[in-house]
Amino acid sequence: MKTDAFALRHIGPRESDLNHMFKTIGVENFDQLLYETFPDGIRLKNDLQLDPPMTEYEYLNHIQELGKKNKVFKSYIGLGYHPTIVPAVIQRNIFENPGWYTAYTPYQAEIAQGRLEAILNFQTTVMELTGMEIANASLLDEGTAAAEAMALLFDVRTRDQKKNNIRKFFVSEEILPQTLSVLQTRSTPIGVELVVGNHETFDFSSDFFGAILQYPGKYGQVNDYSAFIAKAHENEIKVAVAADILSLATLTPPGEMGASVVVGTTQRFGIPMGYGGPHAAYFATKEEYKRSMPGRIIGVSIDATGKRALRMALGTREQHIKREKATSNICTAQVLLAVMAGMYAVYHGPKGLKYIADKVHASAVTLADALNKLGVYQTNTAFFDTIAVKADAAKVKAIAEKHEVNFFYADADTITIALNETTSLADLNQIIAIFAEATGKEAFKVAELNTTNNYPASLQRTSAFLQHEVFNNHHSESQLMRYIKKLERKDLSLNHSMISLGSCTMKLNAAAEMLPLSMANWNSIHPFAPVEQAEGYLTMLKKLEQQLNVITGFAGTTLQPNSGAQGEYAGLMAIRAYHLSRGDHHRNVCLIPSSAHGTNPASAAMAGMTIIVTKTTPEGNIDVEDLRTKAIEHKDDLSCLMVTYPSTHGVYESSIIEITRIIHENGGLVYMDGANMNAQVGLTNPATIGADVCHLNLHKTFAIPHGGGGPGVGPICVNEKLVPFLPTNPIINVGGDQAITAISSAPYGSALVCLISYGYITMLGAEGLKNATQFAILNANYMKARLEAHYPVLYSGEMGRAAHEMILDCRAFKQNGIEVTDIAKRLMDYGFHAPTVSFPVAGTLMVEPTESEDLAELDRFCDAMISIRKEIEAASAEDANNVLKNAPHTLAMVTADTWTMPYTREQAAYPLAYIHDNKFWPSVRRIDDAYGDRNLVCSCAPIEAYM
Structure with missing residues (x-):
């Protein structure tokens, strides 16, 4: 056991737990699980080309030395x-x-x-x-x-x-x-x-x-x-x-x-x-x-x-x-x-x-x-x-x-x-x-x-x-x-x-990632200081941008947006600038699936786009034929599609390549919402599925802590055609050669907490990042296997697998007088925060365990949910005193x-x-x-x- 390997400390389940977890799920190994989870044609053929991982000790020495290049x-x-x-x-x-x-x-x-x-x-x-x-x-x-x-x-x-x-x-x-x-x-x-x-x-x-x-x-x-x-x-x-x-x-x-x-x-x-x-x-x-x-x-x-x-x-x-x-x-x-x-x-x-x-x-x-x-x-x-x-x-x-x-x-x-x-x-x-x-x-x-x-x-x-x-x-x-x-x-x-929030990824925020934030040569630099005084910062930020380019398969990144919603807006504004640069002033229609995060249509409205909602199938997937019809209908003024992958319902939709091709064939670009990027890293990426731009939630996938509701960082990664339009700043020149004006106040947004994601990627390396994704999928499917006999799981992939999260359907419990909110409140008595309540479907719980949770914690949560299910069975719609x-x-x-x-x-x-x-x-x-x-x-x- 390599006790100095950061992945060992970040990822929860132990090697000795795997056979039990695979047996519970009903697979032989990771290869079978991933084969049954991922659709054909989107898996990466090669490992990510990243530097070898550092140990925590090596990283902290590295970041201290790098910090000395900043002049306070x-x-x-x-x-x-x-x-x-x-x-x-x-x-x-x-x-x-x-x-x-x-x-x-x-x-x-x-x-x-x-x-x-x-x-x-x-x-x-x-x-x-x-x-x-x-x-x-x-x-x-x-x-x-x-x-x-x-x-x-x-x-x-x-x-x-x-x-x-x-x-x-x-x-x-x-x-x-x-x-x-x-x-x-x-x-x-x-x-x-x-x-x-x-x-x-x-x-x-x-x-x-x-x-x-x-x-x-x-x-x-x-x-x-x-x-x-x-x-x-x-x-x-x-x-x-x-x-x-x-x-x-x-x-x-x-x-x-x-x-x-x-x-x-x-x-x-x-x-x-x-x-x-x-x-x-x-x-x-x-x-x-x-x-x-x-x-x-x-x-x-x-x-x-x-x-x-x-x-x-x-x-x-x-x-x-x-x-x-x-x-x-x-x-x-x-x-x-x-x-x-x-x-x-x-x-x-x-x-x-x-x-x-x-x-x-x-x-x-x-x-x-x-x-x-x-x-x-x-x-x-x-x-x-x-x-x-x-x-x-x-x-x-x-x-x-x-x-x-x-x-x-x-x-x-x-x-x-x-x-x-x-x-x-x-x-x-x-x-x-x-x-x-x-x-x-x-x-x-x-x-x-x-x-x-x-x-x-x-x-x-x-x-x-x-x-x-x-x-x-x-x-x-x-x-x-x-x-x-x-x-x-x-x-x-x-x-x-554990905080098992679907779509909000509450993974470990490791102490080694957090420590540099207290170092004076990192936290005391003015954002408009002459760039030669911020050599450590610029080295770290550019390296982080390169790491994110490799992970997403894209050509350029801006770290400026300081939340996920700001990242959505930045991505759409880059698309808008691209169309305008080609004289396509009329391209302003944005297709958005009905299952999308609420920030998607809000961001599109702020970007001045006309929003057309596309249907979702009963299985929770994008209705490809409805999307095709609407893309063709609006082909002369189509700007883009906003799509989340895996879907908001926690499924790797097998039609994703066809979906992105339809948009491109009709003159639009594809914006991928990166809310679920932690189910892609090292296994697939936005470029492979055909996206042109994605935003990333560094406070989810890349380990910046939520801090009770913020800070967040929402960088966008783009392909070569959108690189020229990345945003600038009026005092420190950043961005592309046809840059849009600023998305946020500071040139690099919330630069200090980018150290956390830089540390996360640098200490995990290519294999560690891939394992983090695999274990997130393993943990989700283990919980699904334990819970689906007690709670219907609303959507799953074609072979019955979840991605990194799942939706538990609680709507039938109304016959016992129990609402999903009652389950959320009862979980507090068991020592747990509720999963995501009534999103993306009313009356459901969306559960995401993350890779950081160990088997004992997963079992404690499952035991709590199974115990609550028995309490629901004993409840009566006629008597609310329960x-x-x-x-x-x-x-x-x-x-x-x-x-x-x-x-x-x-x-x-x-x-x-x-x-x-x-x-x-x-x-x-x-x-x-x-x-x-x-x-x-x-x-x-x-x-x-x-x-």
Whole structure:
């Protein structure tokens, strides 16, 4: 046994388990299993051409050496990214803690109360700092949040019939350059006309539905937007503001100026820069727009006993329900980073945040005064943390880089300097010395900070914020450590038991993959630092792109999209650009099977495409004849097909080659949704099945942790004809020679967590990756063999095999009065998170075990499901007082003085023997979803105030 082989640690079943598993399934070996699972003609003939695998020890040495090629300069570049101090108590107890980073999206709220409370703290922080009425659980980055603001204002304009045909959107020239690029990408296909200009000379009489302003501006200027917003409202123009969240601890919040939407990033609330991400963006708006708001909202509700309980609210806003009518394709958040940012606010409290903001401002004022004395004049009439000075940029740059300092050089004689939480007096004196050398003057030192404000009194914040006790009780490390642990104990994560979610792949996130994220030479690089300072990053990212090209069979990759849905959108925009480059402006029809993920039609709508839905056969496969008919019918304007492989139903459809050929014969391209790529790696690939582009979920197939609902990374891989159209960035030139504008804010999206996937591939190598796929298929078919005598399996391949996941049909249990939700809640009593509920078919459970789960864990889950099946058999539609309908059972319920249930406490809490060894207690009983939607509260206010 090669104990230093990473595959041994990543893959669950042992060699000695295989005969038992094969016998249970009814096959002799892997060859037979794969023959019976895969259709003819799509298996790869050769192994992947990847470097030999490294051991964990070799990899960690390699990544440390590679990290030394990154140069960590003092960064004063700004533009939405700042050095920050990550409190060690948050780094150790959240960022580096699998209890937090391996949790799934809180769809099962009863076993996610800790994470939900942490996100509620985040939402409260955002609402109170921005002065807005409602906030969501975070978005992907500031640029895409600004694009979502534009989309929301475009959507709500149609409520006013006079505005129905108005499509102009004003963008202040003060906007961050990367945000402008994302707005350009997102506006064009939906028919919004961007007009960039000076807000002071804006013509309010023109036909505009909305505007966006930057606060402070990209080069640091702080403007009072009150008059602009008031005049905009008089002309029925709604205004979004992109605001620096730290500045709002001391500046008047945009909500108090009348803004309709406020967006930004919370990166400087204790999140490392990480060469661009991941960071939690924020989105706040007015209560009246809650039904148009993108992303998720955490709301307050009650459980079955009337106890306060938290949940995800207003699910009807989500794209999987609105599909092609969706105004956003967002299906995720940056939960782990939002938790950290919210906890930063909890740790520092209102006084601490005000202290940090005032210190940053005082540093800027002190530096401006000092540089003025050198004759280097500061040009902003008011500023918070960023000053703009006039000097010879080339001369200053040469001297600054010699001293390992980065500024931003706006033009040949304008330099901006963005100060931050880490800036010390020594740093200020180093900057003064650099400019003294550049101007040939004698340097001097400042000994203390100038605390005079450099913004008008009218912009000084007077309103209180974060008065709730949670932000005022946890300021010592002991207090915060215990608070974090208290919340963690309420959440079920992968460090407790398997999470068998179909279509969401909750595999091991190995510690060796995660460790480099805490290394300063990886997490402290600004995304707009000169590329020669990021040699380690560029080497790693380019190598990861090459690895993904090999795995997918494609020619090019962009890592920029920072979620799977962003990857879908990027792939469709590349297809759109390809058709436009050939003069095929009319090709805008997108065929989508009815079984597709809800993000597919939402992404196609955002890309400006006309969606035609194709039928699914009773067996759950794409109806090839219906697809052929519709492809021929629309051959003159066919743009593409969106297809998931294996299918959303967990089957390798044998007609896939014919399907892709039909699309190509009729002038379209094929986009493959990579949600199920972990059932392809090393055995087949998107190029082989005939796709032209695919997105990959690095947070699924390639081991980036879900973090409670994010971070995610959704790169796209493309064939040679689409390489020229890969997206660029306005500051760091990336992408193809006919690149589309930016998909995300940073050049390489969430670059920091790409280290995880790079480590996963580098340590597994070709054979390990192939084995991971084989064992995922083995584990799924083993569970299918154990469970199909108790639960009908809805779809399977032509020889009766599942791919990497299966659908258990629970609809017949209604005759016993049992719904699929009851099974999901009862599984909590057995110590398990439910599989995917009612997707892609209502009334079913979609189960995916992953390759990381060992035989004992698979058996524990199967035993739990078989035990629940017996409980279903004993249930009656006439009597809802049973162990399933009352699930989950809390510790308080089971230990109460009185017990009136028609079953024992033992049956409620310990239905199987293994549970005694490792009992997980849900912290609340079943939550009342309807109550939460009727009484929406999404901040830390006590529920009594709303009852």
